[in-house]
Amino acid sequence: xxxxxxxxxxxxxxxxxxxxxxxxxxxxxxxxxxxxxxxxxxxxxxxxxxxxxxxxxxxxxxxxxxxxxxxxxxxxxxxxxxxxxxxxxxxxxxxxxxxxxxxxxxxxxxxxxxxxxxxxxxxxxxxxxxxxxxxxxxxxxxxxxxxxxxxxxxxxxxxxxxxxxxxxxxxxxxxxxxxxxxxxxxxxxxxxxxxxxxxxxxxxxxxxxxxxxxxxxxxxxxxxxxxxxxxxxxxxxxxxxxxxxxx
Numbered sequence: 465x466x467x468x469x470x471x472x473x474x475x476x477x478x479x480x481x482x483x484x485x486x487x488x489x490x491x492x493x494x495x496x497x498x499x500x501x502x503x504x505x506x507x508x509x510x511x512x513x514x515x516x517x518x519x520x521x522x523x524x525x526x527x528x529x530x531x532x533x534x535x536x537x538x539x540x541x542x543x544x545x546x547x548x549x550x551x552x553x554x555x556x557x558x559x560x561x562x563x564x565x566x567x568x569x570x571x572x573x574x575x576x577x578x579x580x581x582x583x584x585x586x587x588x589x590x591x592x593x594x595x596x597x598x599x600x601x602x603x604x605x606x607x608x609x610x611x612x613x614x615x616x617x618x619x620x621x622x623x624x625x626x627x628x629x630x631x632x633x634x635x636x637x638x639x640x641x642x643x644x645x646x647x648x649x650x651x652x653x654x655x656x657x658x659x660x661x662x663x664x665x666x667x668x669x670x671x672x673x674x675x676x677x678x679x680x681x682x683x684x685x686x687x688x689x690x691x692x693x694x695x696x697x698x699x700x701x702x703x704x705x706x707x708x709x710x711x
Contacts, residue, residue, distance in 0.1 A: 465497040468696050471536030471573070472502060473527045473562075474543070475509040475520060475663070479634040481542040481685065484667045488689035488709070491702040498698050505530040509543070512600060512628045517546040521558065528562045532571035538695045539566065539575045542662050544684045545600060547579035549607050552614035555580035574695040578662050578684050581691035583615040585682050588690075589655060589707050595621040595648040596657035597641065599633040599664045602626065608660055621649035625664075633663045641669040642676045650677055655707060659683040670706045680707030 470489070474481050482504060489500045505527035509520040524541065531539055541547070541562065547554045555577045562575045586594060594617060598605045605624040612619055623644060627633050641658055650656060656677050659666035662684045674681045683706065690708040693699040701711035 465499065466698065467499040468538070468698060469534065469536040470500055470502050470692060471531035471534065471539040472504045473524060473531065473539060473541045474504055474506055475546070475630060476506045477510045477630040478542065478663050479631065480665050481662045484665070484685040485540070485689050485692070487667060488686060488705055489693070491705060492693060492698065492700045495700045495702055496698065503531060503534045503536055510630055512545065512604065512630055512633070514549055517543070517549050520546050521550065524558065524562060525565045528565045528575070529569045532566040532569040532573065535571060536573060538692050539573055540688050540692050541575065541577040542688060544578040544582060544661055545604055545608060547577055548611040549604060552611055555583070576688070576691045576695055578688045579611070581687040582657065582660065582682070582684055583612065583617070585687035585690055585708050586617050586655060589680055589682070591617060591655040591680070593618040593620050593653050594655050594657055595619070595650045595653045596660045597623045597625070597644055597648070598660045599625045599627045599636060600661070601628055620651065620653045623648060630663055633661065634665065636664055638665040638669040641666055642672040645673045646676050648677070650679060653679060655680040655682055657682055659685070662688060667705070671704050674706070682707050
């Protein structure tokens, strides 16, 4: 049994990341006996607009230094669209930047991101074509689609729920997601991204959504959890948590 400190860099208005990722790791801990604690630093963002997302990215170094002070074992930058809105490949730049920032603050720590984790997770399960659901306005969804396609994964279809208030995103009813996913065009798709946003609740809807679409399901939060666990060397499969946790 091992004990790990997980650092979360989250938007100030995020209310979901600190519930879904800990829940996934709690399920893993029940299997492995490992212990995880969670330590957050927040960056100001209330409305999901390109200007607020860019300002949040600029504030990420300050948040990373705060987590470095807590001597966390891994950091997860937990806002997928903040990175994807910056253009193709941006997750590599920000992960490298925050790794250096943390090292300069005296902490050698792995830095992962929800954006990078989603892409890596889709490649891990062999998904070459996906359909996805986002809470964003359509122009931001288009940026997400372009980003994913820039990583070599075709997007067959995308549904935008068009909610720009980040607190309102966190209040969306995940019980509706299976029926929303049913409306996706999934012809030829290898997987469905049920929530391309760590703020949109989705974890409890995964089993029902997989039954509806008859495809593997990944979400931004399960991908982030998988990447965090992989960085720690603490991954274990657990049921009911989607495609990345079937072993």
